[in-house]
Amino acid sequence: MTDTAWIDAALTSARPQAVGALLRYFRNLDTAEEAFQNACLRALKSWPQNGPPRDPAAWLIMVGRNVAIDDLRRSKKQEALPEDEAISDLDDAEEQLAERLDGSHYRDDILRLLFICCHPDLPATQQIALALRIVSGLTVKQIARAFLVSEAAMEQRITRAKARVADADVPFETPGAVERSERLTSVAAMIYLIFNEGYSASGDTAEIRSPLCEEAIRLARLLLRLFQSEPEIMGLTALLLLQHARAAARFDADGAVILLDDQDRSRWNKSLIAEGLALIDKAMRHRRSGPYQVQAAIAALHARAEKPEDTDWTQIDLLYGALEIMQPSPVVTLNRAVAVSKVKGPEAALDMIEPLAQRLSNYFHYFGVRGAFLMQLGRNDEARTAFDRAIALANTSAEAAHIRMHLDRLQRDSQPRGKKAGK
Amino acid sequence: MLYAILCYHDEDHVGSWTKEQDAAVMTKLTVVQEKLAKQGRLGPVARLLPTTAATTLRKDDPPLVLDGPYAETKEQLLGFYVVDCKNLDEALEVARDLGAANPGGAYEIRPVGVFRPGDVQP
Numbered sequence: 044m045t046d047t048a049w050i051d052a053a054l055t056s057a058r059p060q061a062v063g064a065l066l067r068y069f070r071n072l073d074t075a076e077e078a079f080q081n082a083c084l085r086a087l088k089s090w091p092q093n094g095p096p097r098d099p100a101a102w103l104i105m106v107g108r109n110v111a112i113d114d115l116r117r118s119k120k121q122e123a124l125p126e127d128e129a130i131s132d133l134d135d136a137e138e139q140l141a142e143r144l145d146g147s148h149y150r151d152d153i154l155r156l157l158f159i160c161c162h163p164d165l166p167a168t169q170q171i172a173l174a175l176r177i178v179s180g181l182t183v184k185q186i187a188r189a190f191l192v193s194e195a196a197m198e199q200r201i202t203r204a205k206a207r208v209a210d211a212d213v214p215f216e217t218p219g220a221v222e223r224s225e226r227l228t229s230v231a232a233m234i235y236l237i238f239n240e241g242y243s244a245s246g247d248t249a250e251i252r253s254p255l256c257e258e259a260i261r262l263a264r265l266l267l268r269l270f271q272s273e274p275e276i277m278g279l280t281a282l283l284l285l286q287h288a289r290a291a292a293r294f295d296a297d298g299a300v301i302l303l304d305d306q307d308r309s310r311w312n313k314s315l316i317a318e319g320l321a322l323i324d325k326a327m328r329h330r331r332s333g334p335y336q337v338q339a340a341i342a343a344l345h346a347r348a349e350k351p352e353d354t355d356w357t358q359i360d361l362l363y364g365a366l367e368i369m370q371p372s373p374v375v376t377l378n379r380a381v382a383v384s385k386v387k388g389p390e391a392a393l394d395m396i397e398p399l400a401q402r403l404s405n406y407f408h409y410f411g412v413r414g415a416f417l418m419q420l421g422r423n424d425e426a427r428t429a430f431d432r433a434i435a436l437a438n439t440s441a442e443a444a445h446i447r448m449h450l451d452r453l454q455r456d457s458q459p460r461g462k463k464a465g466k
Numbered sequence: 467m468l469y470a471i472l473c474y475h476d477e478d479h480v481g482s483w484t485k486e487q488d489a490a491v492m493t494k495l496t497v498v499q500e501k502l503a504k505q506g507r508l509g510p511v512a513r514l515l516p517t518t519a520a521t522t523l524r525k526d527d528p529p530l531v532l533d534g535p536y537a538e539t540k541e542q543l544l545g546f547y548v549v550d551c552k553n554l555d556e557a558l559e560v561a562r563d564l565g566a567a568n569p570g571g572a573y574e575i576r577p578v579g580v581f582r583p584g585d586v587q588p
Contacts, residue, residue: 052483265478271534
């Protein structure tokens, strides 16, 4: 790896801790970010010559803080400027600071930094953009690309979000246990949003958007390292890993969706699956279930099945049942119905989704799933109606193309009717 | 004599590598490993999953199960090699070669006392 690549990785990995500590110190996001930027510039100059510091984050915090304090003084013209060398000579200072950077501060600093991005007044897309900019340190250009918007539009979105956050009261005191756990819940939800922003991409944009999934995984692992014994954070991390493990198998060469049953399972990422399964195993030991763990357990059952027919649908049905109780939502019931169709047949599944018709009347997947059940029951005319509605509601061309495939099959099957009577 | 070469590095840092950077490091390491394998000196090699996947069993009475790695350190045990070397100098040479392919962090070189290669296949 080249020097610059090494330094880039070091700066990226030190960023959440360094910006978090600088934010605690200056209590102002812009000052903290600027201080970190300045420290990075100095690192680029100093590290190739003097070698990397033992603790890059401590180095960056120290230098960033000193530079920012100097800038503040300079702007106030209260004192003469210190010599540049005086700031760069950090050997002893680094050691002292490293001592003071004890675990508890470090943990709350990073959590606070993530938490301010979850401000309830910010719409989800702004929360995500802000976190990617401030915590992950992606450039506006990178974020704009992942969101498929112009750089100018993204710049504006982030500036607006920052202004909103700056006006808000950022809680700087060390949080109590309840407060900490509430922050953790908000932050976990935000990381999940980042992941979904990448995961819900269609085939033609999946490649461009997959950095969002990778970044979400990096943040989830970071959060888990800070809160090693939180089963829901294990569940969240496992869920993201297990979903992302299938990335290479989810779309065909034309960008069309490949459903789980039809995916080439040899293309699933085994290392990510192993990590995800290890985490869900660990989480289950705590016997404190939660929505992320249940969803991860469902993903784990898919990941464990070497062939689609090995899938333990009975267990998946039970898990969705548990999820329905924790997080009642028609979409969860719709997902459960798919498991029910495998265990008890399409008739039972259809009965299950019938009551959802009104609430999901504009939901693409509802009509896709309904059409599939009807098709299995041989009620082809009704299936066609459902599929037509699904196409009208499709969010992406890939979704529409997928439904059209079903319609084509219905068309084919209806031709030689009579020959294929019975099951 | 067999030596274990234990790899320590900041896993946040390693986790910040892009896929391309990670792959490039792995390719370079493979070159070093193949050289050793050709000489019949390479034993088991393992890259460990992140410490977040780790669980620790403290052998108290009764044993206590804890989430996370055994020790909270700035650099974590991320993998290991077992290599056959005549002496420490040779083992250090191997570690230097590996280090040139994968800079950053540290290798702990530990002579192996008992070694059973086992027969599990990945």
